[in-house]
Amino acid sequence: MKYFHLIWAELMRRKTRTALTLLSIIAAFLLFGLLDGVRESFEQAGNSANGAKRLQTGSRLSFIQQLPMSLNDRIAQVPGVKQVTYANWFGGAYQDPHNQIFSFGVADNYLDLYPEMAVSAAHRKAFAATRTGVLVGEGLMKRFNWKVGQKLPLQSTIFTSSDGTKNWSFDIVGTLAATDKKSGGWFDQMILLHWKYFDDSTPYNRGQVGWYVTEVNDVNQSDRVAKAIDAISANSDHETKTQTEAAATASWMKQMADVGLIVGSIMGAVFFTLVLLTGNTMAQAVRERTSELAVLKTIGFPDRSVLLLVLAESVLLLLLGGTIGVAMADGLGPIVNAGSNGAINVPPIRWHSWSVALMLMVGIGLLVGLLPAIRAMRLNIVDALAGR
Amino acid sequence: MKKFLSFLRGLLTFAALAAGLVAWALAPWPVLLGLAVAFALWMLLTRSGQQAASVAGVGISTLSQRAGSSSVVVIGIAGVVAVLVAMLSMAEGYRETLARTGSDDTAMVLRGASAAEVMSTLDLASINVIEQAPGIARDADGRPLASPETVVAANLPIKGGKPDEDGSVQLRGVGDRAWQVRPQIKIVQGRKFETGKREVVVGSGAQRQFAGMEVGKQIRLGSEQWAVVGIFKSGDATDSEVWADADMVASTYRRGASRNAVIAKLSDAKQFKAFKAALAGDPRLQVDTTTTAEYFAKQSEAMTKVIRIIGIVVGSIMAIGAVFGALNTMFATVATRAREIATLRAIGFRGLPVVVAVMLETMLLALLGGLIGGALAWVIFNGYTASTIAGGVGQLTFDFRVTGQLLWSGLKWALAIGFVGGLFPALRAATLPVTSALRAL
Numbered sequence: 001m002k003y004f005h006l007i008w009a010e011l012m013r014r015k016t017r018t019a020l021t022l023l024s025i026i027a028a029f030l031l032f033g034l035l036d037g038v039r040e041s042f043e044q045a046g047n048s049a050n051g052a053k054r055l056q057t058g059s060r061l062s063f064i065q066q067l068p069m070s071l072n073d074r075i076a077q078v079p080g081v082k083q084v085t086y087a088n089w090f091g092g093a094y095q096d097p098h099n100q101i102f103s104f105g106v107a108d109n110y111l112d113l114y115p116e117m118a119v120s121a122a123h124r125k126a127f128a129a130t131r132t133g134v135l136v137g138e139g140l141m142k143r144f145n146w147k148v149g150q151k152l153p154l155q156s157t158i159f160t161s162s163d164g165t166k167n168w169s170f171d172i173v174g175t176l177a178a179t180d181k182k183s184g185g186w187f188d189q190m191i192l193l194h195w196k197y198f199d200d201s202t203p204y205n206r207g208q209v210g211w212y213v214t215e216v217n218d219v220n221q222s223d224r225v226a227k228a229i230d231a232i233s234a235n236s237d238h239e240t241k242t243q244t245e246a247a248a249t250a251s252w253m254k255q256m257a258d259v260g261l262i263v264g265s266i267m268g269a270v271f272f273t274l275v276l277l278t279g280n281t282m283a284q285a286v287r288e289r290t291s292e293l294a295v296l297k298t299i300g301f302p303d304r305s306v307l308l309l310v311l312a313e314s315v316l317l318l319l320l321g322g323t324i325g326v327a328m329a330d331g332l333g334p335i336v337n338a339g340s341n342g343a344i345n346v347p348p349i350r351w352h353s354w355s356v357a358l359m360l361m362v363g364i365g366l367l368v369g370l371l372p373a374i375r376a377m378r379l380n381i382v383d384a385l386a387g388r
Numbered sequence: 389m390k391k392f393l394s395f396l397r398g399l400l401t402f403a404a405l406a407a408g409l410v411a412w413a414l415a416p417w418p419v420l421l422g423l424a425v426a427f428a429l430w431m432l433l434t435r436s437g438q439q440a441a442s443v444a445g446v447g448i449s450t451l452s453q454r455a456g457s458s459s460v461v462v463i464g465i466a467g468v469v470a471v472l473v474a475m476l477s478m479a480e481g482y483r484e485t486l487a488r489t490g491s492d493d494t495a496m497v498l499r500g501a502s503a504a505e506v507m508s509t510l511d512l513a514s515i516n517v518i519e520q521a522p523g524i525a526r527d528a529d530g531r532p533l534a535s536p537e538t539v540v541a542a543n544l545p546i547k548g549g550k551p552d553e554d555g556s557v558q559l560r561g562v563g564d565r566a567w568q569v570r571p572q573i574k575i576v577q578g579r580k581f582e583t584g585k586r587e588v589v590v591g592s593g594a595q596r597q598f599a600g601m602e603v604g605k606q607i608r609l610g611s612e613q614w615a616v617v618g619i620f621k622s623g624d625a626t627d628s629e630v631w632a633d634a635d636m637v638a639s640t641y642r643r644g645a646s647r648n649a650v651i652a653k654l655s656d657a658k659q660f661k662a663f664k665a666a667l668a669g670d671p672r673l674q675v676d677t678t679t680t681a682e683y684f685a686k687q688s689e690a691m692t693k694v695i696r697i698i699g700i701v702v703g704s705i706m707a708i709g710a711v712f713g714a715l716n717t718m719f720a721t722v723a724t725r726a727r728e729i730a731t732l733r734a735i736g737f738r739g740l741p742v743v744v745a746v747m748l749e750t751m752l753l754a755l756l757g758g759l760i761g762g763a764l765a766w767v768i769f770n771g772y773t774a775s776t777i778a779g780g781v782g783q784l785t786f787d788f789r790v791t792g793q794l795l796w797s798g799l800k801w802a803l804a805i806g807f808v809g810g811l812f813p814a815l816r817a818a819t820l821p822v823t824s825a826l827r828a829l
Contacts, residue, residue, distance in 0.1 A: 016719060017716055020712045020719070021712070023708070023709075024708075024710070027712070031705045031709075034701070035702075060543065061543065061641060062540055063543070064540065064541050091503075097501050157501060157504070158502070158507045164674075165674075166500060204509075237611065237642065262475075262478075262774075266702060270471075270706060270709075273467040273709065273710065273713070277460055277464060283456075284457070284720055
C-alpha cells in the first residue's frame with residue numbers, strides 16, 4: 001500500500017492509453033456480467049433448497065398429456081410425502097394468441113409449497129375468496145400496466161370457456177413476486193388462476209390436471225418417494241414420471257438450446273481478446289518505462305519490489321475496469337429486459353457472478369502482468385540506463 | 389478558447405463519425421463498391437492521392453516489424469467478427485429452416501385462437517366440413533387433398549443422454565393423404581409405415597437428436613413399442629418430426645376421433661382467400677386458417693428476434709472493446725513513427741495523405757481480421773447442428789448457416805471498427821506540430 005501513489009503515477013503516465021485499455025476491459029466485463037447472469041439463471045433454475053424438496057410428477061407419455069385427479073389422494077398417502085398440490089397449463093395469451101403468458105390453474109394449497117413466491121396476506125385472502133381471481137407476477141403487471149382490482153381478459157390457446165369461445169375473463173386480486181431473485185424473474189412473469197374455476201368452466205377438461213407437485217419430508221428420501229409415486233400408476237394408461245424439480249427444469253432448459261456451450265465459447269473469445277489487448281498494453285508500458293525502472297533499482301528497490309509494482313499495476317487496472325464493467329452490466333440488465341419487451345430476461349447479478357468476476361480480474365491481471373514484470377525484474381541497470 | 393475549439397472539433401468529428409457509421413451499416417454493396425473505385429481513382433490520379441499511396445506503402449512494408457502489436461488489432465477484430473457471425477448464423481439457420489417449411493398453396497386449419505398445432509383440436513364433424521370446402525386440390529380419384537393430422541409431444545430418450553433423460557419430439561399421426569400434401573418429403577431409407585400397425589418413420593433431424601432411431605429398431609412411444617421402419621428427409625422443419633399412422637397415435641394418446649389440424653393442398657395459391665372465407669363463413673366451424681408458410685414464419689418470429697438481439701448486443705459490446713484495442717495499438721504505432729511522420733511533413737507532405745496512409749494501414753489490418761474471423765465462423769459453425777424447443781412442443785433441429793450475406797456484414801463491421809480505430813490516431817499524426825514531433829523519441 002505504501003507504494004500506491006507510485007502505481008497510480010505509473011497508470012497516469014499516459015492517460016489516453018490507460019483510459020483506452022480501461023474501456024476495453026470495461027467492455028469485456030460488461031459482457032461477462034450479462035452472459036454470466038444468463039448462464040447462472042439457467043443453471044440455478046429450480047435448484048434452490050425449496051426446489052430440491054419438491055418432486056414433480058407428470059405424464060410419462062408427454063408433457064402435454066394430462067393425469068387423472070384421483071391420483072392426488074393416492075400420492076398424498078405415499079409415506080414420506082408431506083403435502084401434494086397440482087397445476088394445469090392454461091395457455092393464456094393477452095390480446096394476440098402469439099403473445100403468450102405463463103399461466104397455470106392451481107390447487108388451493110399451491111402457494112403453500114412455494115415459499116419463494118411472495119404474496120401478501122391480504123392478496124392471498126382475496127385470491128382464496130374470489131372464484132375468478134388471479135394472482136399476477138409483478139413483472140407482468142408492469143409490462144402491461146395492469147392494476148389490482150381490474151378485470152383481465154385473456155385468451156386461452158388451449159381451452160374454451162363456458163360460452164364456447166376462447167375468451168376468458170378474470171379479476172386481478174393480487175400480485176406475485178419472487179422472494180428470491182435466483183429464480184431469474186420467472187415468478188414475476190406468471191399468472192396463477194384457480195384450477196377449480198378453470199375445470200368448472202371448460203367443457204374440455206373433465207377433472208384432469210397437468211402435473212402434481214409433492215413436497216417430501218426428507219430430501220434424502222426423494223428418490224424412494226419418486227419411485228413409490230410412479231409405482232402407483234405403473235402399467236396403467238396414465239403412467240407417470242416423477243423427478244426433482246431441479247432435474248425437470250434442467251432437462252427442459254437443455255432442450256431450449258445448448259446455451260452453456262454457446263455462452264461459454266463467446267466468453268472464451270472475449271477473454272482471449274481481452275488478455276491479448278491488455279497484455280500488449282502492459283508490455284508497451286513497461287518497455288517505455290525501462291529507464292525509470294532502472295532508476296528505481298538504482299536507488300535501492302529490490303528486484304522483488306519491481307516485480308510486484310508492475311504486477312500490482314496490471315491487477316489494479318483490471319480491477320478498476322472489471323468492477324465498473326460488472327456494475328454497468330447490473331445497471332444495463334433491466335434496460336435490455338425492458339427493451340426486448342419481456343422476450344429476454346437478464347437476471348440481476350448475484351454475488352456468485354461477482355466473485356467469479358473478481359477472481360478473473362485478479363487472474364488475468366497477474367497473467368498479463370507477469371511477462372512484463374519478469375522483464376522489469378531482470379533489467380540490467382547499466383544497460384537500461386544506457387538505453388540499450 | 390483554444391481548448392474549447394479543440395473540444396468542439398473533437399465533438400464534430402465524433403458526430404460525423406457516428407453518422408458515417410450509420411450510413412456505412414445501411415449502404416448496399418454497389419454504393420460501397422463505388423466508394424472503393426472512387427478512392428482508388430483518387431489514389432492513382434491526384435497528387436495527394438499518390439502521396440498517400442507512397443506513405444501507406446512505407447507503413448505497410450514495415451508492418452512486419454510491428455507484428456506483435458499489429459496482430460492485436462487483427463486478432464481482436466477477428467474475435468468480434470467470429471462471434472457476431474456465429475450468433476447471427478444461428479438466428480439465420482433457425483429462421484431459414486422454418487421459412488423453408490410450408491408453402492403458399494397449402495393451408496393449415498386450426499381451431500380458433502390456437503397459437504400452435506399441438507394446442508388445437510378439431511372434432512370429426514368439423515374435419516368433414518373442412519374437407520368439403522372449395523379450393524382444395526383433388527387427387528386422381530377425386531378425393532380432396534386434405535390431411536387431418538394428430539400432433540402430440542412425445543417423450544423419447546435423447547441420444548447420448550443419461551438413461552432417464554427424455555427430450556420431446558413432435559409425433560405426427562397422419563393418413564395416406566399426408567404424403568401427397570407434402571410432396572417434398574422423401575423416404576431415404578426403409579419404407580413408409582403400414583396403416584393399422586405400430587410403425588413409425590423418422591425425420592432425419594429427429595434421428596440425429598434421439599436415441600434408437602435406426603431402421604429395424606424398436607422405440608417406446610407412449611405406453612407402446614413401435615417399430616422404426618423408415619427414415620425420411622424433407623429439408624425443413626418436418627425433419628424434426630416422427631410420423632406414424634393417425635389412428636394408432638390417437639389410440640395410444642387417447643385422442644379418439646378428434647385431430648389437431650387439417651392440412652389442405654389448394655388447387656392454386658390464389659384460392660386461399662376463398663377457402664379461408666368459406667371456412668370463416670361456415671356457422672358449424674370455429675377455426676383459424678393460415679397458409680403453412682405464414683404459420684411457420686410466425687412460429688419463428690420471436691425466437692429469431694431474440695437470437696438476433698443477443699447477437700447484436702454481444703457483438704456491439706465486443707466491437708467497442710476491439711475499437712479501444714485498435715485505438716491503443718494505432719496510437720502506439722503513430723507514437724513510435726512520430727518522427728518518421730514528422731519528417732515526411734517537414735519535407736512537404738500535407739496532412740491528408742498522412743491521415744489516409746495511417747487509416748489505410750488500420751483498415752488493412754481490420755480487413756485481415758474480418759477475413760480471419762469470418763473464416764473461423766464459417767469453418768467452426770457452418771452446418772453446426774443445434775436444437776431448440778419450437779412450436780411449444782418438439783425439439784426442432786436446425787443447422788447454423790453462415791451465408792455470404794452474413795460474412796459480408798461481418799466484414800463491414802470489421803472495416804467500421806478499423807475505421808474508428810484508425811481515425812483518431814491518424815488525425816493526431818497529421819495535427820501534431822512538426823517541431824515537437826521531430827524532437828520526439
